[in-house]
Amino acid sequence: MNSFPLPAADSVFGAVHLGYIAVQSNRLSDWRRFGADAIGLHVDDVDPNTLRFRLDDRTCRFLIRRGSAEDVIALGWQVDDHETFDRIIARVTDRGLPIIEGTKEEAALRGVERLWRFAGPKGIAQEIFTVPVTTPEPLRMQSSGWVTGEAGLGHVAILSREPESMRGYFHTVFDSRLSDYIDENVSGLKMKIRFLRVNERHHSIAIANIRGVKIDPIRTSVQHINIQSATLDDMLASFQRVKDLGFRMQWSVGQHTNDRELSYYCVTPSGFELEVGWNPIVIGPELESTWEPSTYQGISIWGHTPVGDTVLTKFDQFRQALWNASTPEITVPQLAGGLSR
Incomplete structure (x- = not known):
């Protein structure tokens, strides 16, 4: 059962x-080849320091700007209306957290x-x-759609x-x-994963932790980003292109236990993973009214077998975990809903 209070009227x-996703990377040529040639996205070369990927009529879904982080640096959330926008702003500012308006250039790039x-x-x-x-410009991409x-x-x-x-943060800000x-x-190692939804998608945020020990074996701030293919053929074709073009595959095609999505995981040029999936459960109004959280044993019904793990990669993960253990994780206690430890 969800331990959070029932949604309020102002949810x-x-x-x-x-x-959208904003990424900072110095590997723009690799990103271009990865996004356009392997995954099958529409690519726009904005300037020598900026790539953008489109999946639909939006001018930007992935923003890749030159920089040394090799990581996701921002998540962009669309809010339906000004009333909802004002509620979110108030939740943040009422708890003493500053909000900064982005520049015109930042907005245009995104x-x-x-x-x-x-x-x-x-x-x-x-x-x-x-x-x-949005733009009426036709999509130029190998995929039929997303x-x-x-x-x-x-x-x-x-x-x-x-x-x-x-988890408290996303509940406080977005009523997840x-x-x-x-x-x-x-x-x-025993891992627990919490899946949070903010709309009809089964989850927009997944939060994983290793039970009993506070370790984080990965360098990047996100473990993976997921996008959803319109057809099974699209997903499988991109899987083959990723392999053929020599990009690293992390997990083979498989099906998840909870949202039933078929997917594979590959490694982006910046080091975090991209999951390309197809046909997950949608929690529409009818399901939403009766949905009760469950606990599933294991990530996958079938497949999702690891690809290419070596002793050296395991050692690198262990070394990263030791380094992370000496560095406090950045939290935002003002928005943690009283759940910060």
């Missing part, structure tokens, strides 16, 4: 959608009219906007040493609801 649930930014867990800036910029719309761009998965704090849990054993 913003259902009026928030993941709109394909939105205006945006406001505030601090997020693990140092990932949260950006909200109401009006995206599923966005009311469900938003996809989802973000984050490995955290402070999972309750992070718990869809379910997965318990998984990874290399002898």
